[in-house]
Amino acid sequence: MKQLPRRRPLTTLVAALGLSAAVALPAYAEIRIGLNVPLTGFAAVDGKSALEGAKLAVAQANAAGGVHGEKLELVIYDDQAAPKEAVPIATKLVAKDEVVGAVSGSYSGPTRAAAGIFQRAKVPYVVAYAVHPEITLAGDYMFRVASMGEVQGRAGARLVADLGKKKVGLITVKSDFGQALAAGFKEAAPKFGLDIVGEYEYALQDRQFGAVVSTIKAAKPEIIYASGYYFTAGPLVAQLRAAGVTAPIIGQEGYDSEKFIEIAGDAAEGTLVTTSLDRDSESPATKVFLADYRKATGAGADMVAASTYAATRVLIEGLEKSGGKGGEALKSAIAAGTFDTPIGRLSFNDLHEVRKDIQVQVVRDKTFRRHSVISDPVLLAPPGRPAS
Amino acid sequence: MDYEISLLTTMSISVLFALSLNLITGFCGQISLGHATFLGIGAYVTALLGKAGLPFLATLPLSMLLAGAIGAVVGLASLRVRADFLAVTTMGVGFLFVGIIRQQDWLGGELGISGIGGSGLSKTGFMLLALLSTAAVAALCLYIRASWMGRVFNGVAEDEDTMRVLGIDVPRYKLAAFAIGTALAGLAGALYAHHLQFIGPDSFGFVESVTVLSMVVVGGIGSVPGVVIAAALLSALPAWFQFIGDYKLLVYGGLLFLMMRFSPGGMAGLMSRFFNPVQTSAKGER
Amino acid sequence: MLALELVAQGLVQGSIYALIALGLTLVYGLLRILHVAHAALFTLGAYVGVMVYNATGNLPLAFALAMVVAGLAGVATFRLAYQPILSQPPFVALIASIGLYIAAEETFRVVFGASGLSFATPPLQGQVALFGGIQFKTAELMVMLGTALIIAALGWLQTRTRVGVACQATVSDPQMAESFGISLRKVRDINFFVGSALAGFAGVWVALLNNLVEPTMGSVPSYKALAIIVLGGLGSVRGTLAAALVLGVVEAFGTIYLGKLLDRNAIAFAFLILVLMLRPQGLFATR
Structure with missing residues (x-):
């Protein structure tokens, strides 16, 4: 709207009338x-x-x-x-x-x-x-x-393996999305030889993760798979980094918002996100x-x-x-x-x-950039129609 | 017509639900901030039993039974704590209910229960069922109000201690109010589940409890016609307010506030003021 | 070691709860209103804090303005919203308050946008290690210190100054206090100002801890603060303080050890129900 050229009031009025007439037409x-x-x-x-x-x-x-x-x-x-x-x-x-x-x-x-x-x-x-x-x-x-959540969860497990990590800390948001992601991740984890060293859940309303952060720190995972939405993930990632946890963090679609980077600030750097939009496509x-x-x-x-x-x-x-x-x-x-x-x-x-395919983006210099693409039709196959 | 039928069914279920709370809070003076729990219990019972193959009509009494039984247990709390303590305790029950549902896979967990249906009725038939149930409940409320039980409820609401002195078995009546009110909420929940055909933990949380309480208070606490009108209007408001788009909830909250600020007796108060203009509302500070 | 860290984190959370619930207790003690809209003042304080800091880079100024704005908004809420309906049954004020809270939350969204605000360069994010290795963010440590200081100051004001004594007298017996020449109106204004300013203060801390203020940030405090003041025995300042800290710690352990069974809210309320059934007058009731 800002780019609209200035018009004289009369023209605007005529335009407005024309517009309302157009709306009134069947x-x-x-x-x-x-x-x-x-x-x-x-x-x-x-x-x-x-x-x-x-x-x-x-x-x-x-x-x-x-x-x-x-x-x-x-x-x-x-x-x-x-x-x-x-x-x-x-x-x-x-x-x-x-x-x-x-x-x-x-x-x-x-x-x-x-x-x-x-x-x-x-x-x-x-x-x-x-x-x-x-x-x-x-x-x-x-x-x-x-x-589907399960598919994205499986992609997350594959990404952990691709990065050469084994010991995973799992943080799950209590929502249908979080549960499905966790289910998919855990289903695929044995296939890639992953070892889940700690598993925690939090509620959608939570923004203070002190207790979870302390516990995950004690579990010393090599990598963290944390589900959430930008408004929970921003504070979570910032609090993990502030507590001195340096393990890479993998998020999903819910992280995929510029607001995530704004909230987490410098702590967002290096966060990996499995998502659907590739900015460098x-x-x-x-x-x-x-x-x-x-x-x-x-x-x-x-x-x-x-x-x-x-x-x-x-x-x-x-x-x-x-x-x-x-x-x-x-x-x-x-x-x-x-x-x-x-x-x-x-x-x-x-x-x-x-x-x-599933796009893996990484936060670099305060923007999402391409990290890799997971293209694995077998692993990422969605469930088919059940025989009824 | 489909839209009107759907909207009328929604309104009717809301009215039924609000009347059930009015019985506890309006008639008997026991405030509840967790009434959506019983809507939820009714909904889950009918959904699970329906999935297990029980016919729709057979699940209704069972929904009411379980909701009423758990309601009576919560009613026990009202014997232990009063007024604001009770409000917060019932609120706690609501959070506990949702918290438990979320983590139980056999209750659908976070995903809720989908594909509920098979009431065996057409849309119009289901609407008529909802309207009939609501009318019957409204009649029941009016009957209770006029009965001995209704008078005792009123006495408990006004001054519990005096009723005790008079030799009335106050706990029994309080429990009765909770049992009846929550059982009716269970009925509303069963209809709700079959109308939406999808239920999840988020549908029965604090927001829903607050919404139904505001229907009762906006209607005029204790007034059956007031509550019916308020619940019907407030439940349809979001659908009618689509045109104000972005400001919908702002207007909703504002109306709620203004109603209480300028007509604390709710719609019933407004109506009686309209018909008896001489009587002015009480002023002054507590 | 982990247990100690959890206690520490619980106390950080508890301090925030305490700041919000204290204001609510002051209001409740005086007016017997379950003031849900209190949480909107907490949000307001957070917004003012972030905007002032982003504009000036001056943190003390951000705190001061947040407290003043929240405090004044609190007084306005009392005068315009509650005072005229004080003679009504308590649910009237409760629903009015809920309506006000919903309207406020939506106003924040319409005015400041749904996605909320963050600090451009969040202050106090450094690390401090205490007691042989328990790590704190500077902001976490400061929030505990700030809470302790402000509560000590309030306690001193309440017992050592005329205004404070007048407030206390009004809480225990309004009629008597009025007959001694205390202006009820003034005392109520002061209580609302102080209580709301505390909420605003808490709002800025939460903004610092999470680097996020959003329209809905008050929704959890709106009901949890009610639970805390009930747990503390309604109207008791000391009880509220203790209840807030206990609840913070219970939640910290609960989310780790019961997280698979119940979420944070359910844990808090299960604890509340348990306490109320055993002690209907609250955990720390003095009366």
């Missing part, structure tokens, strides 16, 4: 896409990133002429990251707004609650970063562009996204923004193939497609879980 020539995001409450930071990511994808598509000549409209609702709020929202998107497809830019709880409603209405629902395993089990109209999809996102918002993109952008892109590309139709046609188009997105080249398995 939107017959538009294809509607739904988005549920947490814009208020504790998850508002991620909600904001998700919203910007989705808006960018739609704006780019509209600037390029829309889908088969029809403009896309993003219908946005705030779910406060609460399952209770997500149910009426999903119902409204399906019944009132008649969206052809929807994107979840929200957490596991609300996404899981909304999934059943979209499934019953046969509206494809592309999930950006919610990791709850049962979301895709809700049915065949569900798609997820994020690697040569892929045009990623480069365009990173540049356009910065232009649109004035801030650097994070994992949530990239994932929600990718989820929205998947839906839009699906619509292009289905000729703007929703339902069965859109579902089949997405299921069969391969998508070049800022979080890599995506395709879906029979459960509609994503197949993609």
Whole structure:
């Protein structure tokens, strides 16, 4: 908004009137896409990133002429990251707004609650970063562009082995994401001969980790695998370093925010993160996204923004193939497609879980840089649809 | 229509839940900051039993039974501690409940329980069931209020010690209030689980307990029509407030505050002031 | 050795709890209000502290302004929010307070952004080793010292100055105090100012320890401080202090040895329920 040229009041008034008239018109020539995001409450930071990511994808598509000549409209609702709020929202998107497809830019709880409603209405629902395993089990109209927690956990174990370390200290956040990561990590640990020397859990609200830090220090691990979100990970990493713990620290998607580096400060240097966004990628999809996102918002993109952008892109590309139709046609188009997105080249398995590489980023000079890429289709294979 | 049906079901369950707390806090004067625990117990019982193959309607009484039984145990605490001590104890029960659920894999742990369903009813049918249950509970509340038990509750709320002097078995009535109120919360929880088809520990935490208490207080503590209106409005507010976007919770919190600041008797107080304009609210300091 | 470190970490956490809960106790002792919005003043103090330090680089100034702003906001809260509803039953004030807290939390988010603020160059991050090897961050050590100092100062004020004695008299018998010519209004203002300033002081310490202030940082203190003042026997300053430190240590050991069974909140509240069932008047009630 800041870049807008100054206009005379009259012109602005005319423009505003024109705009409101446009809104008042029936939107017959538009294809509607739904988005549920947490814009208020504790998850508002991620909600904001998700919203910007989705808006960018739609704006780019509209600037390029829309889908088969029809403009896309993003219908946005705030779910406060609460399952209770997500149910009426999903119902409204399906019944009132008649969206052809929807994107979840929200957490596991609300996404899981909304999934059943979209499934019953046969509206494809592309999930950006919610990791709850049962979301895709809700049915065949569900798609997820994020690697499941277990998959990321296995990637973490592989990374430890790649770094030549054996003795691991495990710190787990008490959330569905943390539990899934820990499960995946522990499942793969014996395969790589890893030895877990200490295991601790903390609550999402915790910011003071004195007790955990003292204990992990006494356990003397060679490397620390700590799950969390930037707001817990920032203080945790800073407190580990301040207590003189020098072992490398591996985090995951939840760390992937510039805010993490800001909070942890110098202590963030060298932290490894298994994530989905590679800032040093040569892929045009990623480069365009990173540049356009910065232009649109004035801030650097994070994992949530990239994932929600990718989820929205998947839906839009699906619509292009289905000729703007929703339902069965859109579902089949997405299921069969391969998508070049800022979080890599995506395709879906029979459960509609994503197949993609895991990016390892490292914090260097206060930014995320590429460390390595874990490309191991066998280890990183998402679970398939259970025979029922 | 689907949207209206879904919203009406949500509102109806909220009203039922608020009425159940009103029985304990409004009628009997026992403040609870952990009422969501019983919503949770009802929800988990029906979800687990449903998964085990029990028909939906058969799980309802069992949800109520377990919620009421645990409610009576928590009620025992009200015999030991009073007023603000009780408020904080019940709050503690709420945190303990969520803390336990989180770590129990057989209860779904952090992941919660998904794919609850199979009430066997259509959406409209389920809405009617929720509305009927709520109407029945509202009628029950009005009946209790007018009965001997209701009068004793009122006496306990007003002045517990005098009731003891009068030879009333106060503990028995307090326990009864807790047992009935929490059992009804269990019923609300069972409906909640089948409506959302997904439950997790975060749905039954402190925030939910505070939300239901504010419904009761905003409605007008003890007033059945007031609580019904307040719970219906407050539960639909987030959906209606979508248009104010970013300021939604700010407005919600602000309204809660302004209501208490300017109409401490809640909606019931507002209504009675509207109908009896002569009577002004009491002023002055405690 | 580990046990000692855990005790030390528990005391650091306990000191923060103590600062927040003390303000709450002062308010409760006087007005019998469960003042949930107290935690919003803690957040406010933290924001002021970080912004002032980032602008000036002067830490004492940051502390002073945080305390003054939080203190004044506390007095305003009392005058505008609580005073008019003091005659109402206690839940009215409780819900008003909860509404105020939600509105405040959202105001912080709308005004300062959801992702919170950090120090550009956080001060007091150095390391100190004490008692043969227990490591502290400078800020951790300072928070314990600061808490001890401020509590000693408060104790001195309360028993040795006119204002302090007047406050105490008002807590034990408001009517009597008023008949002796003590202005209730003034005493309440002072109590709110001091209690809220303490919350603001705690807010800056937490900002220093975590290098993060966020809109929701008050949500845990909002209820945990209630638990602490109840544990300490509601309205007792000494009881609150002891309860805060005990709870800090219980949580430190609990998160390590019971972490797989219960989370930190559940451990704290299990302890609270246990204590209340055995001693309904609180752990350290004097009355």
